[in-house]
Amino acid sequence: MSDKVPGQITYDIAEREIMSSGHLACPGCGATLSMRLALKVLGPRTVLCIPACCWAVIDGPFPYSSVGVPLVHCAFETAAITATGVRHALDVRGQKDITVVAWAGDGGTFDIGFGALSAAAERNENILYICYDNEAYMNTGIQRSSATPVGAWTTTTPAEHPKEEPKKNLVEILGSHRIPYAATATVAYPDDLNRKLEKAKNMTGMRLLHIFSPCPPGHKSLESDSIKISRLAVETKVFPLYEIENGTKFTLNRESAGVPVTEYTKLQGRFKHLTEAELKQMQERVDYEWDILMKRIAVFA
Amino acid sequence: MEKVLTGNQSVSWGAMRARAQVIAAYPITPQTTIIEELASLVSDGKLDARFIKVESEHSALAACIGAEQAGARSFTATSAQGLALMHELIHWASLARLPIVMADVNRAMAPGWTIWTDQNDSLSERDTGWLQFYCESNQEVLDTVLLAYKIGERIKLPVMLILDAFFLSHTAEAVNIPEPEEADAFLPPYEGDLIVDVENPRAFGGMAGVDYYQEFRYMQQEAMLEGLKVVEEVGKEFGERFGRHYGLIEPYRCEDAEAIIVTSGTVTSTARDVIDEWRDRGESVGLLKMRTLRPFPIDLVRETLRGVPKVGVIDRNICPGFGGIWAQEIKAAMYDVDQADRPDIYGFIAGLGGRDVTPITVNEVLEKTLHPEKIEKHLNWIALKA
Numbered sequence: 001m002s003d004k005v006p007g008q009i010t011y012d013i014a015e016r017e018i019m020s021s022g023h024l025a026c027p028g029c030g031a032t033l034s035m036r037l038a039l040k041v042l043g044p045r046t047v048l049c050i051p052a053c054c055w056a057v058i059d060g061p062f063p064y065s066s067v068g069v070p071l072v073h074c075a076f077e078t079a080a081i082t083a084t085g086v087r088h089a090l091d092v093r094g095q096k097d098i099t100v101v102a103w104a105g106d107g108g109t110f111d112i113g114f115g116a117l118s119a120a121a122e123r124n125e126n127i128l129y130i131c132y133d134n135e136a137y138m139n140t141g142i143q144r145s146s147a148t149p150v151g152a153w154t155t156t157t158p159a160e161h162p163k164e165e166p167k168k169n170l171v172e173i174l175g176s177h178r179i180p181y182a183a184t185a186t187v188a189y190p191d192d193l194n195r196k197l198e199k200a201k202n203m204t205g206m207r208l209l210h211i212f213s214p215c216p217p218g219h220k221s222l223e224s225d226s227i228k229i230s231r232l233a234v235e236t237k238v239f240p241l242y243e244i245e246n247g248t249k250f251t252l253n254r255e256s257a258g259v260p261v262t263e264y265t266k267l268q269g270r271f272k273h274l275t276e277a278e279l280k281q282m283q284e285r286v287d288y289e290w291d292i293l294m295k296r297i298a299v300f301a
Numbered sequence: 302m303e304k305v306l307t308g309n310q311s312v313s314w315g316a317m318r319a320r321a322q323v324i325a326a327y328p329i330t331p332q333t334t335i336i337e338e339l340a341s342l343v344s345d346g347k348l349d350a351r352f353i354k355v356e357s358e359h360s361a362l363a364a365c366i367g368a369e370q371a372g373a374r375s376f377t378a379t380s381a382q383g384l385a386l387m388h389e390l391i392h393w394a395s396l397a398r399l400p401i402v403m404a405d406v407n408r409a410m411a412p413g414w415t416i417w418t419d420q421n422d423s424l425s426e427r428d429t430g431w432l433q434f435y436c437e438s439n440q441e442v443l444d445t446v447l448l449a450y451k452i453g454e455r456i457k458l459p460v461m462l463i464l465d466a467f468f469l470s471h472t473a474e475a476v477n478i479p480e481p482e483e484a485d486a487f488l489p490p491y492e493g494d495l496i497v498d499v500e501n502p503r504a505f506g507g508m509a510g511v512d513y514y515q516e517f518r519y520m521q522q523e524a525m526l527e528g529l530k531v532v533e534e535v536g537k538e539f540g541e542r543f544g545r546h547y548g549l550i551e552p553y554r555c556e557d558a559e560a561i562i563v564t565s566g567t568v569t570s571t572a573r574d575v576i577d578e579w580r581d582r583g584e585s586v587g588l589l590k591m592r593t594l595r596p597f598p599i600d601l602v603r604e605t606l607r608g609v610p611k612v613g614v615i616d617r618n619i620c621p622g623f624g625g626i627w628a629q630e631i632k633a634a635m636y637d638v639d640q641a642d643r644p645d646i647y648g649f650i651a652g653l654g655g656r657d658v659t660p661i662t663v664n665e666v667l668e669k670t671l672h673p674e675k676i677e678k679h680l681n682w683i684a685l686k687a
């Protein structure tokens with residue numbers, strides 16, 4: 001690690017790289033940076049199960065692979081259960097120390113794979129489920145998912161009729177399964193992401209990490225703004241960083257920075273059709289959700 | 302050891318003797334007792350395996366895919382709606398070249414809701430790249446579980462063994478169960494070579510461009526063709542060890558036959574009795590039992606039916622808009638036989654949705670096949686209510 005320069009932020013991130021270059025991600029892809037950071041923590045004794053999603057493409061075409069660990073591609077709706085099958089097989093074969101990770105997009109997690117995910121959580125399967133959330137079906141060309149925020153443009157929620165429904169609250173729902181660990185994270189906070197990965201890796205049972213991942217082509221944002229957008233998602237309270245242990249112990253990892261939501265939306269073309277009144281509504285919704293989170297934290301503190 | 306077992310128990314005992322390591326299944330009548338028994342065998346410690354109690358058949362097969370890819374011998378069982386729900390993954394298991402074994406208890410598709418037997422569920426999976434064995438007795442069911450693993454693991458393809466709802470699944474008969482050591486000697490532990498290995502990381506099933514995909518299919522087809530040999534070879538070895546012989550087909554009293562009827566599943570046992578009666582009366586009729594649908598034993602079928610004047614195929618299934626599926630297969634196999642030796646092939650649909658196929662049914666099929674003047678060649682419904 002380099003010496004600290006005054007005013008420069010440094011993070012305690014492992015220097016080892018498990019992932020290699022040669023992958024097929026778009027520039028500025030938050031999901032790809034998430035994987036690179038995750039593998040640094042998870043290490044080489046990791047197996048990834050990846051369903052249909054951008055990441056099924058990013059890894060590279062047969063016979064290449066860029067992740068540097070075994071990767072089991074699986075059907076769109078089967079990340080959690082494929083990982084479960086791999087886990088049990090490795091257990092019966094005496095390879096209990098290997099971390100089995102389901103790595104899926106928001107579509108594969110919030111929507112089509114939700115049944116299998118909920119079932120794996122209910123059985124408290126010993127897997128680490130990581131959802132990189134770019135808030136739409138990006139692989140198929142930016143269609144809405146139930147993780148798409150209210151008001152956002154996608155190709156199935158055009159600007160004249162943007163998405164009307166609020167985003168599904170995945171972490172709360174998984175928390176309600178009383179799994180050992182459910183947490184949010186995002187790439188602008190690699191120290192927080194690291195700590196959560198490390199913590200999750202060393203736990204047994206079902207663990208869920210929900211990583212907000214900017215997507216320049218899908219969010220209509222600048223490639224160079226991905227980290228900024230990721231940070232603003234937290235600073236505006238749009239995507240709070242928090243953890244739930246055993247379904248009831250809520251912990252907030254970042255206080256509110258009090259930044260208005262418009263600072264976040266203005267960097268993304270997917271929100272550019274929103275009127276001032278609509279943006280005000282969005283701010284109200286964000287504040288409302290934040291208040292609920294604060295109340296939960298207070299109740300179980 | 303001899304025990305009185307239902308068809309479903311025979312499946313469970315087969316999976317136990319095969320030492321399945323990961324079992325994932327979801328209940329559906331008439332498969333349920335298979336997995337109930339396996340669940341208790343596992344929880345009693347009589348079978349050293351993991352039983353994953355999944356929330357759907359789709360997840361059952363996905364779990365087996367994950368487990369098999371990570372090197373464990375896996376097993377599942379289902380019926381009808383459950384099999385159809387798995388469809389996407391049935392293709393997946395074969396293209397991923399994973400030798401999973403699944404029992405399908407043949408049950409007719411809804412609606413109307415029915416739990417009774419016919420073959421439309423498994424035949425709808427004909428083109429998915431699984432080997433399919435249709436069983437006639439509980440003994441054959443148990444033996445086929447062991448055969449299935451040995452064959453599938455040799456050629457890296459998944460295997461479905463199929464038994465009729467209730468006629469086998471819930472009917473008890475004496476079954477010889479191989480001792481554990483005998484079964485182990487026949488079927489050693491699974492040693493997959495292309496499996497998850499952190500020391501040698503690979504991606505399994507990634508994007509295949511136009512440069513590769515067709516070759517994957519070619520290799521799958523080659524494996525099926527190899528399967529034709531392996532089924533016979535492994536069946537022979539099984540016969541030498543256990544005294545019970547299984548091949549791709551079973552011709553019965555087909556010498557100099559004027560007419561042969563073709564059957565699969567439990568209809569075969571009924572037909573065998575009827576053939577005996579006719580033969581005892583001096584009639585030259587025979588029976589061809591189809592045990593294997595895939596790989597389809599084209600050469601053996603041709604050998605058996607070449608030069609036979611008339612063939613009647615009993616289909617406990619229907620491909621709506623065409624006809625009986627076995628008839629279609631048999632006709633396709635016989636097309637390349639010289640015209641002079643090519644039989645007239647008559648299709649009969651019978652026993653759908655569990656309707657009994659009795660000796661009366663089989664007699665009618667034989668009569669009509671021998672005297673076809675008043676019937677359709679392609680498709681004839683038996684015991685259809687007016």
Ligand SMILES: Cc1ncc(C[n+]2csc(CCOP(=O)(O)OP(=O)(O)O)c2C)c(N)n1
Nearest residue numbers: 052053054076105106107108136137138139
């Ligand atoms: C059963 C099934 N339905 C649809 C698809 C097509 N499909 C592939 S990826 C995808 C969207 C994935 O969205 P998400 O999970 O959010 O991942 P992203 O592409 O955004 O990374 C869809 C709809 C599929 N592969 N399988």
Ligand SMILES: [Mg+2]
Nearest residue numbers: 105106136138
């Ligand atoms: Mg997405």
